[in-house]
Amino acid sequence: xxxxxxxxxxxxxxxxxxxxxxxxxxxxxxxxxxxxxxxxxxxxxxxxxxxxxxxxxxxxxxxxxxxxxxxxxxxxxxxxxxxxxxxxxxxxxxxxxxxxxxxxxxxxxxxxxxxxxxxxxxxxxxxxxxxxxxxxxxxxxxxxxxxxxxxxxxxxxxxxxxxxxxxxxxxxxxxxxxxxxxxxxxxxxxxxxxxxxxxxxxxxxxxxxxxxxxxxxxxxxxxxxxxxxxxxxxxxxxxxxxxxxxxxxxxxxxxxxxxxxxxxxxxxxxx
Numbered sequence: 001x002x003x004x005x006x007x008x009x010x011x012x013x014x015x016x017x018x019x020x021x022x023x024x025x026x027x028x029x030x031x032x033x034x035x036x037x038x039x040x041x042x043x044x045x046x047x048x049x050x051x052x053x054x055x056x057x058x059x060x061x062x063x064x065x066x067x068x069x070x071x072x073x074x075x076x077x078x079x080x081x082x083x084x085x086x087x088x089x090x091x092x093x094x095x096x097x098x099x100x101x102x103x104x105x106x107x108x109x110x111x112x113x114x115x116x117x118x119x120x121x122x123x124x125x126x127x128x129x130x131x132x133x134x135x136x137x138x139x140x141x142x143x144x145x146x147x148x149x150x151x152x153x154x155x156x157x158x159x160x161x162x163x164x165x166x167x168x169x170x171x172x173x174x175x176x177x178x179x180x181x182x183x184x185x186x187x188x189x190x191x192x193x194x195x196x197x198x199x200x201x202x203x204x205x206x207x208x209x210x211x212x213x214x215x216x217x218x219x220x221x222x223x224x225x226x227x228x229x230x231x232x233x234x235x236x237x238x239x240x241x242x243x244x245x246x247x248x249x250x251x252x253x254x255x256x257x258x259x260x261x262x263x264x265x266x267x268x269x270x271x
Contacts, residue, residue: 019046019047019048019245019248020048020049020050021047021048021049021050021069021070021245021246021249022049022050022052022067022068022069022070023037023049023050023051023052023059023068023069023070023071023072023236024051024052024053024054024058024059024062024067024068024070024071024072025053025054025055025056025058025059025060025062025068025071025072025073025151026053026055026056026059026072026073026074026150026151026152026234027053027054027055027146027150027152027175027176028074028100028151028152028176028194028196028197028234029072029073029074029097029098029234030051030052030053030072031196031265032097032098032196032234032261032262032265032267033051033072034051035261035264035265036249036252036253036258036261037049037050037051037249039252039257039258039261040248040249040252040253040258043252044248047248047249049249051072053175054149055146055147055149055150055151056071056072056073056074056075056149056150056151056152056154057148057149057150057151058149059071059072059073059237060073060077060078060081060237061081063085063092063237063238063239064081064084064085064088064090066088069238069242069245069246070236070237070238070246070249070250071236071237071238072097072234072235072236073151073234073235073236073237074100074150074151074152074155074194074232074234074235075151075152075154075155075232075235076094076235077092077094077235077237085239090239090240090241091239091240091241092237092238092239092240093237093238093239093240093243094235094236094237095235095236095237095238095250095254096233096234096235096270097234097235097236097253097254097262097270098233098234098259098262098267098268098269098270099223099231099232099233099234099267099268099269099270100194100195100196100231100232100233100234100267100268101194101195101218101219101220101222101223101228101230101231101268102152102155102156102160102192102193102194102195102218102230102231102232103192103193103194103195103197103198103204103205103218103230104120104190104191104192104204104205104207104218104230105179105180105183105190105191105192105193105198105202105203105204105205106183106189106190106202106203106205107183107184107185107186107187107188107189107202107203108184108200108201108202108203109187110131110136110137110187110188110203111135111136111137112131112134112135112136112205113203113205113206114205114206114207114208114212114215115134115205115206115207115208116207116208116209116211116212117160117207117208117209117229118211119134120160120161120207121160121161121162121164123141123143123190124143124145124156124160124161124166124167124170125161125164125165125166125167126167126168128141129141131188139187139188140188141188141190142171142186142188142189142190143166143167143170143171143189143190143191144170144171144172144173144179144182144183144189144190144191145166145170145171145172145173145191145192146172146173146176146179146192147172147173147174148172152176152192152193152194155232156192159230159232160192160230173191176193176194176197177197179191179192179193180193180197180199180201180202181201183201183202184199184201184202190205194267195218195219195220195223195266195267195268196265196266196267198218198266204217204218205218206218207228207229207230209229214227216228216229218230220263220266220267220268223268224268231268234267236250236253238250254270259271
């Protein structure tokens, strides 16, 4: 009987001493965090890391509410989000985990291969409605966007649309995979996704930020040499009081091993 009690106590101590971490937020970062967590737990079996998506805004809201340890975000934390944390007596720490090039994608059957930033702005704000206006077939343009809680939605609006509003009634998708699927099935469609999500189901557009003088393909190499213009950092945010809990995972992501995972998945390393 004593042996059973002692064994039970030892098991309980082991369970309690195991570090359980929650990561929530950016859909773009979801495959990265999942793979990092999977490999991290193999190196330290005492660690348990669960990863869920929902969008950057959802992750940061969870951090404010205290229901996640790490918020993964494809945009910087907003002033009002920082204020909410400060009002709760919390100080937030920002870590850049990787970089990501944002690719504009169309259906593979679409003959258009090059677009300027101004044309993209016209398409997503509703000024350009037909592909024939920009060298394509006589076919209605069907733009797809991420939903408003997405950091990718906000980044695209800020850096490509220059803070102009998306066209009313734009098709909002809850996840990046849904954009890939919709664009892949709809000939007149156009959308935007993180580089790591590119697949044969869609065609990536070459983009110009110099009014059509040069068009650059979205790729890791072009993001690294800074010729591709739509590149952003990917962040982890945590409350400083939780640093001891999350530090070993963060250190793993920033290590050579963790950054190899970044590269293997099609993201851009921090170095």
